[in-house]
Amino acid sequence: MKTLSSKKLAETVKNLRESKGYTKEELGNLTNINRIMIGRIEREDFIPSIVQLEALSNVLGFDLTEMFVEKENEDSFVALRSESLSDSEKEGVEKLFAMMLSLRQQIKLRRSFENEKNHAK
Incomplete structure (x- = not known):
């Protein structure tokens, strides 16, 4: 079963945001996600909704499916x-x-x- 990796998402969002020269506020305006939530995503403190994930993916140009990893069975x-x-x-x-x-x-x-x-x- 695949699950969203908050760590992978946080690293991707932060690295792409910085490489494109966006501030958190600028990325927030482009995605309609509050800049505070952008910061929380980058700190792995917030899991965005699907709509928010799609907006981040579209603006930053990453494949959303790459943010999902195989979840190990915790049996x-x-x-x-x-x-x-x-x-x-x-x-x-x-x-x-x-x-x-x-x-x-x-x-x-x-x-x-x-x-x-x-x-x-």
Whole structure:
């Protein structure tokens, strides 16, 4: 699956804007994107809409499809199987599961106690 790379977009916009000699305000006027938003795009702090992406692409002359990269699968199942984890990471995962189970037991006990307390009244 491909996803928009905010890093690639930020670098492209900044490099092309500067190479064409545009200020952020000038680029903003040409694209109808506020100069503050141009700055945020260049700092990877804002993802523009499709209309804004097209405007930037048209004015700066870059291929919009090149801003998309293949997204790596972040499969939590791999972490749960403990593959490719160091010993300390495996230990951390085991501690986390132990804490989660302990918390779950505490919640069940508390609910049970509250139910008994309510029925006694």
